[in-house]
Amino acid sequence: MVPDSVRAELRSIVGSQAVIDAPNDLRIFERDGSIEGAVPDAVVLPSSTEQVAGVVKVAARNRIPVVPRGAGTGLSGGAVTIRGGIALQLTRMRRILEIDPVAQIATVEPGVVNQELSLVAAQHGLFYAPDPSSQKACTIGGNAAENSGGPHCLYYGVTTNHVLGMEVVLADGSVHWVSGDAPDRVGLDLCGVLVGSEGTLCAITKIKVRLLRIPPSIATMLAAFPSIETASQAVSAVIGHGIVPAALEMMDRVTVGAVEAHYHAGYPTDAGAVLLVEVDGIAESTRELMGSIGRILSENQGYAMREAQTPAERELLWAGRKGAIGALGRIKPNYYLHDGVVPRSRLPQVLSAVGEIGVHYKLPVANVFHAGDGNLHPNILFDLRDKEVLPQVEAAGEEMLRAVVELGGALSGEHGIGLEKSAFMPWTYTEDDLDAMHRVKDVFDAGGTLNPGKIFPDPTRKAVHLAGRTGLAVEAKWW
Amino acid sequence: MVVTTPAIEKPASPEELAQRLKDAAGQKLAVVPVGGGRASGMGEALERCDVLLHTTRLDRVIEHSQADMVVSVEAGITLEALQQELAKAGQFLPLDPFNSPGHTIGGLLATGWTGPLRLRYGSPRDFLIGIRVALPDGKLATGGGRVVKNVSGYDMMKLHYGALGSLGVIVAASFKVFPIPMHDITVTSAGGWNAATHALSAPVAPSALELDSKGRVLARYTGSRDAVSRVIDELGWKAADRSVWDDHARSAPATWARIAVPREELRRAVQALPSGAEWWASPGVGVAHWAVESGPPSVIDMRSRVEAAGGTLVMLDAPDDFMREVGAWGKPPSTLGIQHRLKQAFDPDRVLNPGRFVV
Numbered sequence: 012m013v014p015d016s017v018r019a020e021l022r023s024i025v026g027s028q029a030v031i032d033a034p035n036d037l038r039i040f041e042r043d044g045s046i047e048g049a050v051p052d053a054v055v056l057p058s059s060t061e062q063v064a065g066v067v068k069v070a071a072r073n074r075i076p077v078v079p080r081g082a083g084t085g086l087s088g089g090a091v092t093i094r095g096g097i098a099l100q101l102t103r104m105r106r107i108l109e110i111d112p113v114a115q116i117a118t119v120e121p122g123v124v125n126q127e128l129s130l131v132a133a134q135h136g137l138f139y140a141p142d143p144s145s146q147k148a149c150t151i152g153g154n155a156a157e158n159s160g161g162p163h164c165l166y167y168g169v170t171t172n173h174v175l176g177m178e179v180v181l182a183d184g185s186v187h188w189v190s191g192d193a194p195d196r197v198g199l200d201l202c203g204v205l206v207g208s209e210g211t212l213c214a215i216t217k218i219k220v221r222l223l224r225i226p227p228s229i230a231t232m233l234a235a236f237p238s239i240e241t242a243s244q245a246v247s248a249v250i251g252h253g254i255v256p257a258a259l260e261m262m263d264r265v266t267v268g269a270v271e272a273h274y275h276a277g278y279p280t281d282a283g284a285v286l287l288v289e290v291d292g293i294a295e296s297t298r299e300l301m302g303s304i305g306r307i308l309s310e311n312q313g314y315a316m317r318e319a320q321t322p323a324e325r326e327l328l329w330a331g332r333k334g335a336i337g338a339l340g341r342i343k344p345n346y347y348l349h350d351g352v353v354p355r356s357r358l359p360q361v362l363s364a365v366g367e368i369g370v371h372y373k374l375p376v377a378n379v380f381h382a383g384d385g386n387l388h389p390n391i392l393f394d395l396r397d398k399e400v401l402p403q404v405e406a407a408g409e410e411m412l413r414a415v416v417e418l419g420g421a422l423s424g425e426h427g428i429g430l431e432k433s434a435f436m437p438w439t440y441t442e443d444d445l446d447a448m449h450r451v452k453d454v455f456d457a458g459g460t461l462n463p464g465k466i467f468p469d470p471t472r473k474a475v476h477l478a479g480r481t482g483l484a485v486e487a488k489w490w
Numbered sequence: 491m492v493v494t495t496p497a498i499e500k501p502a503s504p505e506e507l508a509q510r511l512k513d514a515a516g517q518k519l520a521v522v523p524v525g526g527g528r529a530s531g532m533g534e535a536l537e538r539c540d541v542l543l544h545t546t547r548l549d550r551v552i553e554h555s556q557a558d559m560v561v562s563v564e565a566g567i568t569l570e571a572l573q574q575e576l577a578k579a580g581q582f583l584p585l586d587p588f589n590s591p592g593h594t595i596g597g598l599l600a601t602g603w604t605g606p607l608r609l610r611y612g613s614p615r616d617f618l619i620g621i622r623v624a625l626p627d628g629k630l631a632t633g634g635g636r637v638v639k640n641v642s643g644y645d646m647m648k649l650h651y652g653a654l655g656s657l658g659v660i661v662a663a664s665f666k667v668f669p670i671p672m673h674d675i676t677v678t679s680a681g682g683w684n685a686a687t688h689a690l691s692a693p694v695a696p697s698a699l700e701l702d703s704k705g706r707v708l709a710r711y712t713g714s715r716d717a718v719s720r721v722i723d724e725l726g727w728k729a730a731d732r733s734v735w736d737d738h739a740r741s742a743p744a745t746w747a748r749i750a751v752p753r754e755e756l757r758r759a760v761q762a763l764p765s766g767a768e769w770w771a772s773p774g775v776g777v778a779h780w781a782v783e784s785g786p787p788s789v790i791d792m793r794s795r796v797e798a799a800g801g802t803l804v805m806l807d808a809p810d811d812f813m814r815e816v817g818a819w820g821k822p823p824s825t826l827g828i829q830h831r832l833k834q835a836f837d838p839d840r841v842l843n844p845g846r847f848v849v
Contacts, residue, residue: 114754158641169639171648172616187825192752193801194776195602198823198848199657199832203615203648207641227693247557253580253669293693296717352637356557384639385558424639432642439635439642447623447631448644450835454828466643 013052013097017073021055021097024065029056029103040098043083043090044145045431046347046401051078051092058103060178060186060216067214068184070097071460078462079210081121081153084145086348087423088430089157089209093464099214101152107131108217115222116175116192121152121215128220137222140167143425144333152215158207160425162258162332163289165383167223169425171206178217179205182456191219204451209427210462212455226291229257230301231325234313235282239263239366239378242284243358245311246382249288249304250355256304259383260287265342266335266379266390273338276331279315286313286382287332335379336390342375343392347404349432351415352424355385364414365389372407374400386424387415413438428466436468496522500544504564504622504630504661507548511659512628514541515841521626522843523655525597526568528589528742531807532601533654534818537845545596548661551575553636560636562620562664565596581667584611586698586735588779589742589806596660602652605739606698609774610712611668618647620664623657626837630661638666649832656847657836671697671712676734677727679707683757685727686773694721695774700738702770708734741770743781745808747789750777751801762795764788776801782808786815793820819848 013021013032022030031037031054042048052075057063070077076096083090092098105122112135117128125146129138142161143149149159155177160169167173176190190202205213236242242261249259262270262278262285271278278285286308290300305316319325331338339346353361362378369376369391380388391407393400412422416438423432436445445467452459452467464472499514501507514521520538524530525545545566552562556579563572569583570591576582586605587593593603599621604613611617620634623646633646650660679685682705689696689709694717698710708730711718722729751759753776760771764784771778782789793803797820805818823829826848833840833849 114752158645160639164639168612168616169641171645172612181828187828189825191800193750194753195652195748195750195802195804196823197802197804197819197821198826199653199829200615200648200651201825201828203645203651206648207645212644250559251557253672255669292713293717293720295720296694296714299714299716352639354555354558354560354637356555381639385637386639419636421635421637421640422642424637425641427641428643436643440632443629444632445643446629447625447633447646447836451644451646451649451832454831454835 012095013075017069017075018053020069021053021066024069025055025057025062029058030054040080040100043085043088045086045088045091045429047088047091047430049091049093049095051098052095054098054100056100056103060180063099063214063216064180064184064186066097066099067180067182071182071184071458074458074460076463077214077460079156079214081150082124082148084149085153085157085429086350086426087428087432089427089462089465091430093430102150104216110135110222112137114192116219117222118217118219119151120217121150123151125149125151125154132222133225136225138225139173139220140223141170141173144336151218151220155206155215155218156208156210157427158425160381160386162260162381165259165381166255166257171203173221174202174206174218175221176219177202177205177215179213179215181213182458182461209429209465211452211465212461228294228297229289229291229325230297231287231289231319231328232301232305233278233317233328234286234288234308235279235315236284236286237312238283239362240359241312242286243362243382245286245308245313246358247356248307248311250383252303252307254300254303256288256383257291258287258289260332261285261378261380261382262332262335263378265375265377266339269338269341269377270331270335272341274327274331274334276327277317278331282315287328332379339377339390339392342377343394345393345395346390347393347408348388348390349408349412350386350388350424350426351412351420351422352384352386353415353418353420357418357420358382358385361387361414361418361420365411368407368410368414372403374404374407381424384424409435430465433466434468434472436466494540496539497541498544499541500547502547504548504624507543507545507659507661508624508628508630510543511624511626515626515839518839518841520844521841523600523659525566525594526592528593529597529601529603529806532818533843533846535810535814535845536843543659545594545659545661552662554579556581559667560619560638560664561667562636562662563595564662565660566594569593569595569598576667577670580670582670583665584668585614586739588739590739595663599651599660599663600653600655606700606710606735606772609699609772610695610697614665615648615651617666618651618663619666621647621650621660622662623650624659624661626839626841631658634664636664654843654847656833656843656849658842673715673718674710674712674732675718675722676708676710676730676732677722677725678730679727680705681707689725690774692721692724699772699774700770701773703768708738710735741779745782745812746806747780747782748777748804748806749780749796749801751796751799752776755799755801759796759799759801763792786812789816797821822848
């Protein structure tokens with residue numbers, strides 16, 4: 012609960028227009044892109060670092076939870092105010108402060124939309140590489156907090172590889188710059204620790220990111236396969252030949268059907284699976300690489316291969332991929348999505364387990380994912396109006412993640428642990444591992460006001476229900 | 491340093507190392523982790539040194555999955571031994587640090603030393619995907635995993651990378667590895683900065699580009715045959731044998747410093763070095779190494795210029811008196827308070843490398 016005196020204090024910091032606390036208005040901030048929601052007690056919309064610091068300070072003094080929030084597109088409940096308190100809505104801080112085309116660095120406020128940064132940078136022949144599928148809406152601040160990925164992270168790396176420095180507000184309201192333009196720093200790499208900390212260690216108020224030169228030539232190809240297994244095999248073969256494409260994405264039959272009905276991008280609907288492959292560089296290089304990739308794909312039962320001939324065609328192929336999850340709404344109105352990662356060679360095994368789990372729970376599953384990274388995205392499709400279905404959906408999701416872990420994988424490749432996967436952390440980390448992470452949390456936020464109830468298992472929440480269908484009693488140990 | 495003869499421990503397993511560390515910490519003995527000893531000159535003089543904790547017997551490749559392009563190793567394996575293993579599968583770790591050969595993987599992670607290939611591949615910060623660390627309380631804590639993309643929990647790799655063993659002793663690590671490039675050509679020019687800048691702004695970037703104080707430029711191009719040939723033709727530089735990189739990696743002056751600045755500031759920084767100074771640089775990265783032959787005041791002067799440009803000057807080795815006079819690290823980071831609290835959380839009795847690192 013946020014007492015009236017605190018509300019008044021918040022209004023004095025950000026202005027009364029920038030505090031929302033009417034019950035109907037608050038409901039808008041109940042959710043992010045995941046399933047579980049909780050209504051905040053107040054939403055505060057600061058427009059400067061000083062205001063953020065002021066709000067965080069007031070919250071700390073009054074022991075009120077603060078949950079930083081960007082566009083709310085996150086898929087793990089990271090922005091959900093599960094313990095109530097303040098949703099710190101950062102989207103009014105949306106200025107691109109500087110683009111230095113010589114240094115190839117952009118400095119932005121957290122609310123800048125991912126795609127907008129690339130569009131503006133394009134005027135200088137530059138782009139920002141991490142490209143989550145939600146890039147039309149998601150913010151750079153949210154990306155940094157979650158260490159987001161995207162299709163092109165196969166070659167270019169994820170958000171943490173592109174963040175050079177950040178201005179952050181810590182739990183006590185103090186403001187700090189961590190890292191910066193120069194490559195090596197003196198002391199501990201706080202910036203590296205804070206990226207991906209899911210709002211539990213700091214609020215991010217400025218981000219310096221690396222921009223890359225737009226490659227002069229981009230080649231994009233679509234290939235059909237008889238099955239998910241053969242497509243997985245082809246992925247391994249491409250990488251095994253020492254080729255790391257810019258992106259290597261897979262869609263299964265269910266997804267292709269929905270995407271084609273929606274986008275008419277020319278996806279082959281008879282295929283068991285479709286791969287979308289992209290390489291970039293100079294023309295000589297993309298031609299040669301695409302030639303090799305084409306050969307490898309056909310040797311691995313690829314067919315109906317089609318290379319985009321124009322930028323518009325390329326856009327359309329990608330629109331299908333990036334809009335895939337939306338297109339799945341044609342099948343069922345809701346989806347539940349995990350993003351476990353397996354070692355690439357385990358893709359056929361894990362996908363067959365995912366398929367079996369879907370059949371067992373009688374839930375349609377659509378796979379659309381970053382195959383090159385081994386980063387799954389099984390979308391469990393359902394209708395939330397069917398009250399009985401949710402526990403089934405959650406149980407299926409848990410079993411899929413369990414299968415991922417049993418095959419030596421990790422709980423999340425890019426969406427974060429947040430609320431929905433915190434209970435599973437002990438599957439991959441020992442008590443000592445989690446204790447070390449707790450020490451970091453305590454250093455940054457001893458009072459526990461920043462995004463409480465996330466990442467770490469919460470004993471007050473429901474126990475994990477695992478029907479145990481995958482059955483393998485594998486020690487979740489790396490070493 | 492207090493002159494005593496430190497005990498030497500060479501544990502044979504991570505568990506044994508953790509136990510030795512715990513035993514020493516229990517007696518508040520100062521512990522100095524040692525890998526290949528290639529960076530033993532880095533940092534301030536130790537306040538105390540009671541136990542030298544060697545990782546060299548932890549030299550196993552734990553698992554190398556060729557298909558997954560992931561390798562897990564114990565920290566004491568040398569870079570050369572690891573490369574040999576990876577090469578059997580046509581793969582490699584893109585790491586070519588100076589003062590080679592003989593670095594251990596743990597040492598490279600603790601010090602954050604890199605080499606010319608950082609231009610194309612980044613530093614281990616970018617391809618380290620899992621880490622296991624022994625803590626002074628005897629716990630073994632793991633972060634990350636064996637997959638190439640992972641956001642489960644805090645990024646503990648970043649916490650320990652470059653921390654000079656001040657929060658824990660790295661006992662094992664997992665990396666994303668890379669295919670050995672299909673084509674790998676080295677060319678050279680005597681054209682100095684202008685040649686270097688020209689090559690760096692061409693549409694095909696080199697994988698490594700080094701410039702030295704004699705004006706020699708070495709550029710390494712990797713990738714598809716057609717792309718490599720096109721850029722080599724356009725540059726028109728002389729071909730060089732690839733062994734020049736091995737020679738380059740052996741560079742390790744008796745007294746040397748690493749200068750790191752925003753890359754567009756590097757030229758100006760290097761030009762401010764004392765006349766006749768020997769140095770080599772990665773202009774595309776923003777890092778230069780300086781073979782210091784002038785006195786401490788020249789380093790202090792240079793450091794103030796570098797810090798004014800938003801960079802750092804770190805001494806990599808120097809005689810004790812020299813190091814004491816100039817200091818190893820320079821201006822402390824603005825987040826020193828938080829860094830001290832992290833040190834306190836992981837090493838409350840300050841037994842790990844006391845006095846050597848920033849915290």
